[in-house]
Every structure is written in C-alpha cells, then in structure tokens.
Amino acid sequence: MAIWYPNGLLLTILVSFLLRVASNDEGFDVRQHLSTATSYGAAKSVNLGVHGSAGIPNGCSAIHLNLVARHGTRSPTKKRIKELDQLAVRLDDLLREAKLEADKGKLSLQKIPAWLSGWQSPWKGRKKGGELVIKGEEELHDIGIRTREMFPELFSDEYHPDIYPIRATQVPRASASAVAFGIALFSGKGSLGPGMHRAFSVISESRASDIWLRFHDTCETYKEFRKSQEPAVEKLKEPILDEIAVALVKRFQLNFTRQDIATLWFLCKQEASLLDIIDQACGLFTASEVSLLEWTDDLEVFLLKGYGKSINYHMGVPLLDDVTQSMEQAILAKEEKHKPGTYEKARLRFAHAETVIPFTCLLGLFLEGSEFEKMQRDEPLPLPPKPPQDRNWKGSIIAPFSGNNMLVLYHCPSNDSSVTVSSGGYKSKYFVRVLHNESPVTMSGCGNTDFCPFELFKEKIVNPHLKHDFSSICSAKLESPKPQSFVRKLLNFFGNPFSLQSESNPSTLTDK
Incomplete structure (x- = not known):
C-alpha cells in the first residue's frame, strides 16, 4: 500500500536524507578535524x-x-590571502568551462554547489594578515x-x-x-x-x-633539514589529493586538480575555524575525505615538526x-x-x-x-x-x-x-x-x-x-637525502601507508 506524505514533510525527509549522505557520518563535525x-x-x-x-x-x-x-x-597570512584570491579566479574558470560543456549537452549544472558561483574570498583586498x-x-x-x-x-x-x-x-x-x-x-x-x-x-x-x-x-641545521624535506612531504600527500580530486570531479562535474583540492581544503579550514562556515568548502568533502586530508596534514606536522x-x-x-x-x-x-x-x-x-x-x-x-x-x-x-x-x-x-x-x-x-x-x-x-x-x-x-x-x-x-x-x-651539517629518495626510504621502511583503491597516478611516488 502506498503511503502519502504532505509535500512539506516529503521535502523535509528528502533534505534530511541528502544531508546525511553529504556528511557520510552522522555526528561528524569537520571543525574538530582541521589539524593545527x-x-x-x-x-x-x-x-x-x-x-x-x-x-x-x-x-x-x-x-x-x-x-x-x-x-x-x-x-590567514598575506601569502595565503593571495592564494585565496587566485582560487576565486580559478573557480570562475571552472564554472565557465562547465557552462560551455552544459551548453553542448555533455553535463548538468545541477550538481554544482550554488555558493561557487561568484564566490569571493572573505579576505579579498586585505594587504596584511596573520x-x-x-x-x-x-x-x-x-x-x-x-x-x-x-x-x-x-x-x-x-x-x-x-x-x-x-x-x-x-x-x-x-x-x-x-x-x-x-x-x-x-x-x-x-x-x-x-x-x-x-x-x-x-x-x-x-x-x-x-x-x-x-x-x-x-x-640552522633544522632550517636546512626542513627546506630539503618539504618537497618530499608534499610528495607524500599527492596520492590522497589525487584520489580526492578524482572523486570531486565525478561528484560535481568540475575539473578539479590536485592543487585545487589542496587550496579548497585550506579554505575549508579557514572558513570552519575562523568563521564557523561548514557548508561551503568543507561541504565539498565527505567525512572520510576530511579524515584523509586531516591525516596528510598530521603527517606533515609529524615529519617536519x-x-x-x-x-x-x-x-x-x-x-x-x-x-x-x-x-x-x-x-x-x-x-x-x-x-x-x-x-x-x-x-x-x-x-x-x-x-x-x-x-x-x-x-x-x-x-x-x-x-x-x-x-x-x-x-x-x-x-x-x-x-x-x-x-x-x-x-x-x-x-x-x-x-x-x-x-x-x-x-x-x-x-x-x-x-x-x-x-x-x-x-x-x-x-x-x-x-x-x-x-x-x-x-x-x-x-x-x-x-x-x-x-x-x-x-x-x-x-x-x-x-x-x-x-x-x-651548527651540525645533516646528511640530507634528496627529497624523492627520502620519500622512497620512508615508504620502504614503513610500508606504503596509502594503499589507494585507484592507482591512476603510479608516478606520483616514483623517483625521477
């Protein structure tokens, strides 16, 4: 027997369901998972x-x-404010590309979050930060x-x-x-x-x-060490960023790159921590994706600090x-x-x-x-x-x-x-x-x-x-390995910690 719901109640049930799907984990609060x-x-x-x-x-x-x-x-620091200003330009470009594809009938714009249209950094125009x-x-x-x-x-x-x-x-x-x-x-x-x-x-x-x-x-020894190893640590993050980029491209029909994911994750952290906004940049990611992004930040903190x-x-x-x-x-x-x-x-x-x-x-x-x-x-x-x-x-x-x-x-x-x-x-x-x-x-x-x-x-x-x-x-001189070989040694010693479902980017952790 079919059950009839009033329109308002049906809408409430639908919204509640979608929110649960989007969060992927009831009770998950992204504000508690922003690393430092x-x-x-x-x-x-x-x-x-x-x-x-x-x-x-x-x-x-x-x-x-x-x-x-x-x-x-x-x-955010002055450098990061500039990065967010560049993100606004990048998002405009992505939306423009998506509209062109939509005009050709190749995709639907309905999956794209409304807030992305015309988004501007809350810190736009700021010359100083931190x-x-x-x-x-x-x-x-x-x-x-x-x-x-x-x-x-x-x-x-x-x-x-x-x-x-x-x-x-x-x-x-x-x-x-x-x-x-x-x-x-x-x-x-x-x-x-x-x-x-x-x-x-x-x-x-x-x-x-x-x-x-x-x-x-x-x-000076530490500064030398950190400078030599920062590229290696960034390399460790790449498989996770690539994996999430693939997921977001599929989810929102926008051609996000690895760098886009890194910047959007930074935006999520700033919005959630400073402004208590969790339904924009943070809303792009599922709970499991937030946990992985948090983990990559924690890896960086562990290795460099x-x-x-x-x-x-x-x-x-x-x-x-x-x-x-x-x-x-x-x-x-x-x-x-x-x-x-x-x-x-x-x-x-x-x-x-x-x-x-x-x-x-x-x-x-x-x-x-x-x-x-x-x-x-x-x-x-x-x-x-x-x-x-x-x-x-x-x-x-x-x-x-x-x-x-x-x-x-x-x-x-x-x-x-x-x-x-x-x-x-x-x-x-x-x-x-x-x-x-x-x-x-x-x-x-x-x-x-x-x-x-x-x-x-x-x-x-x-x-x-x-x-x-x-x-x-x-004042000691450290024998610092090259960044790529440092990554390889880490992975050989600890075992590959990533074990991704997809190996669409096998070269990201390969020495060059």
Missing part, C-alpha cells in the same frame, strides 16, 4: 588522547606553574580566567614581573595572545577601568637570538631546560621558606605551533606503546596510521590554535605518609603534573601517570634530552 588549524574550543570539546586522572592526593598544593602556549586563532582575531583573543582570555580559577594559590600575590614573568615571541599574534591572557589573569588586581585591570609587562627576545621560543628560526626526526625536538632543549630550572628554583624557595612575594610562582610563555609541538615531543606525550623508549634512543618512529585506524598523533589535539602545555609543580608534605608517593625508587614530596589543553595527560616516561615525582621526571624525561646541546645540534 582547529580552533581551541573545538579541540577541547574532544580531548582525544588525553587520559583520565586519579586526581591530586589530599594535602598536596601547587607551588609553581610553567605555561607553554600557542597563539590564538589568527587570520594577526590574532577576536576569536583568538577570547580563547586566550578564557584560558587566563580558568587558569586563575584552577590555581588560586598561585595567583594570589600582587603582580610583579619577577613573580609572574610573561614572555612572547616578537611575532605580534604571540604577544597579543600574552596580553589577552594577562588581562584575564590580573583583572580586578589593579585600578585601570571598570575591570580594575593591572598593567603588566611582556618580554620578547630578538627573532635572531630567541633559542627558547623561536628555536625553529634560530637553528614532531617525532619524525629528532632534530625537530632536540632544538627545543633550551626551553625544556628553562622549564626545569624554574621548577628547581621553586623547590629551593619552598625548602628555604622564602616569604610570599619574593619568588617566582608562574612562568608564562606564548609562541607558535613550531614551539608547542617540539616541546610536547620532549615530554614524550601522545606516543603509542613502546615508542617513548625508541624516541629517547633517537630511533625513527612509524608514521601515524591512516584512517580509519585510530591514532594518538592528531594536530587538532596536539597544537590547535591556543593549544598549550601547563607543567604544574606540587608540594606534598613529607610528614603525611598518605600523600608522600613512592614511585620508581623515589620517595618524593615534589611532583610534576602535565595539563595539555587544560586536561591532565599521562607521561610515558613516568609509568603512564599524570602525577610524577620530580626526581623521576628529571631522570626519565628531562636528562636524556639535556645531553644534546643547542649550539652543537644547530
């Missing part, structure tokens, strides 16, 4: 790779905090509020730059992030304006000599050393019973993904199984597994906009046996806890706990890295 272009709110709502915590033992209190944070959500946007300001401001609420005992003192030193790189979006965070942290503690704000200082090193927060810019090569994180040793020294000074102040207001309580740093990612690697976070031991022996690690396999290494979690690591030093009174924890042969009253994006995360070097005796933290996590010296690391 993911906004902080979207990343924090997932908390992938961050493990549960047993909590802080009774009687223990925070005595010092180290923060290493990435700047907040920013606008600045912190309002959304980014709000991210850091909110983190500042929550940090003060989480650790009231640390931020109860009168502001002084020696008690709460704030450092940022010379790049404006980093110092602006520091200001947004500081406004929240010290609100109500001054006399400026209705919010009773307090003026505070933000110190920056010269770009040419900042080995603590811009080591990626001052390490993360565990893919030890130089990526060894150059961050001055930062790790600085963090450790600040904790030792806090312990000394506690042991010598320094008066409040005479010693440092928090060291706050604002930088970039190129800072946060290597520092995260130095801590040994987001590894699989026995990879921590391999990493400390400078052995190569396997590439992050391809979707739909799960992986710990996700740029959207490791270093989204405003992504951060907080290392909190706790004191647990030794006269109370219930809170003096024995671990790894140590009976300690000082412990380190790592919060990644404000949530506790386990440390492989500390027996997969998030509350680690300071001595064990130093022995297992810090000291193995301190045998590397920045000047010797960054």
Whole structure:
C-alpha cells in the first residue's frame, strides 16, 4: 500500500536524507578535524588522547606553574590571502568551462554547489594578515580566567614581573595572545577601568637570538633539514589529493586538480575555524575525505615538526631546560621558606605551533606503546596510521590554535605518609603534573601517570634530552637525502601507508 506524505514533510525527509549522505557520518563535525588549524574550543570539546586522572592526593598544593602556549586563532597570512584570491579566479574558470560543456549537452549544472558561483574570498583586498582575531583573543582570555580559577594559590600575590614573568615571541599574534591572557589573569588586581585591570609587562627576545621560543628560526641545521624535506612531504600527500580530486570531479562535474583540492581544503579550514562556515568548502568533502586530508596534514606536522626526526625536538632543549630550572628554583624557595612575594610562582610563555609541538615531543606525550623508549634512543618512529585506524598523533589535539602545555609543580608534605608517593625508587614530596589543553595527560616516561615525582621526571624525561646541546645540534651539517629518495626510504621502511583503491597516478611516488 502506498503511503502519502504532505509535500512539506516529503521535502523535509528528502533534505534530511541528502544531508546525511553529504556528511557520510552522522555526528561528524569537520571543525574538530582541521589539524593545527582547529580552533581551541573545538579541540577541547574532544580531548582525544588525553587520559583520565586519579586526581591530586589530599594535602598536596601547587607551588609553581610553567605555561607553554600557542597563539590564538589568527587570520590567514598575506601569502595565503593571495592564494585565496587566485582560487576565486580559478573557480570562475571552472564554472565557465562547465557552462560551455552544459551548453553542448555533455553535463548538468545541477550538481554544482550554488555558493561557487561568484564566490569571493572573505579576505579579498586585505594587504596584511596573520594577526590574532577576536576569536583568538577570547580563547586566550578564557584560558587566563580558568587558569586563575584552577590555581588560586598561585595567583594570589600582587603582580610583579619577577613573580609572574610573561614572555612572547616578537611575532605580534604571540604577544597579543600574552596580553589577552594577562588581562584575564590580573583583572580586578589593579585600578585601570571598570575591570580594575593591572598593567603588566611582556618580554620578547630578538627573532635572531630567541633559542627558547623561536628555536625553529634560530637553528640552522633544522632550517636546512626542513627546506630539503618539504618537497618530499608534499610528495607524500599527492596520492590522497589525487584520489580526492578524482572523486570531486565525478561528484560535481568540475575539473578539479590536485592543487585545487589542496587550496579548497585550506579554505575549508579557514572558513570552519575562523568563521564557523561548514557548508561551503568543507561541504565539498565527505567525512572520510576530511579524515584523509586531516591525516596528510598530521603527517606533515609529524615529519617536519614532531617525532619524525629528532632534530625537530632536540632544538627545543633550551626551553625544556628553562622549564626545569624554574621548577628547581621553586623547590629551593619552598625548602628555604622564602616569604610570599619574593619568588617566582608562574612562568608564562606564548609562541607558535613550531614551539608547542617540539616541546610536547620532549615530554614524550601522545606516543603509542613502546615508542617513548625508541624516541629517547633517537630511533625513527612509524608514521601515524591512516584512517580509519585510530591514532594518538592528531594536530587538532596536539597544537590547535591556543593549544598549550601547563607543567604544574606540587608540594606534598613529607610528614603525611598518605600523600608522600613512592614511585620508581623515589620517595618524593615534589611532583610534576602535565595539563595539555587544560586536561591532565599521562607521561610515558613516568609509568603512564599524570602525577610524577620530580626526581623521576628529571631522570626519565628531562636528562636524556639535556645531553644534546643547542649550539652543537644547530651548527651540525645533516646528511640530507634528496627529497624523492627520502620519500622512497620512508615508504620502504614503513610500508606504503596509502594503499589507494585507484592507482591512476603510479608516478606520483616514483623517483625521477
């Protein structure tokens, strides 16, 4: 028996069905899958790779905090703005070609999304870019509020730059992030304006000599390595981009190229992260295609900034050393019973993904199984597994906009046996806890706990890295393989991670 539906209801059912087909995965939110272009709110709502915590033992209190944070959500850079302007011209050309073919009766224009017609970049006409946007300001401001609420005992003192030193790189979006965070942290503690704000200082090193927060810019060995390997990493992405290009040509009847897919994916990330627009560029891709594109970005982050090569994180040793020294000074102040207001309580740093990612690697976070031991022996690690396999290494979690690591030093009174924890042969009253994006995360070097005796933290996590010296690391000459042979070696060592259904482009990973 036929079932009759009112026209309105039938239309609703049809639209709902089409939306489910287009998303290819009910509940999939593209905003959580934008690798390092993911906004902080979207990343924090997932908390992938961050493990549960047993909590802080009774009687223990925070005595010092180290923060290493990435700047907040920013606008596209000047170079990328130009690329999006060129995309508008390219889309016009594609639509013109499609209309010519439609006039010949060779295809239908009905499959082409309406938004493509006359599309212009939201940043058209902009001559400058890369600045912190309002959304980014709000991210850091909110983190500042929550940090003060989480650790009231640390931020109860009168502001002084020696008690709460704030450092940022010379790049404006980093110092602006520091200001947004500081406004929240010290609100109500001054006399400026209705919010009773307090003026505070933000110190920056010269770009040419900042080995603590811009080591990626001052390490010549790394710069050489990255420049030599960027073409190889782009080569690794090509099979996925080609596969998706073929799918989109079939789906929308437009002659998209590999480069078109790369630029549309960039546009998707900007629209979704900055503007919360997910039904235009992002709507061109299925959920599985987004996952693959996200994975290619994560591969790039892994190989050029993360565990893919030890130089990526060894150059961050001055930062790790600085963090450790600040904790030792806090312990000394506690042991010598320094008066409040005479010693440092928090060291706050604002930088970039190129800072946060290597520092995260130095801590040994987001590894699989026995990879921590391999990493400390400078052995190569396997590439992050391809979707739909799960992986710990996700740029959207490791270093989204405003992504951060907080290392909190706790004191647990030794006269109370219930809170003096024995671990790894140590009976300690000082412990380190790592919060990644404000949530506790386990440390492989500390027996997969998030509350680690300071001595064990130093022995297992810090000291193995301190045998590397920045000047010797960054003045060394690397034997860098040619880009194509580098790709071949990767594929031979790890096995081909792509295993595409189609091999229509067999030459994309062949040495030339």
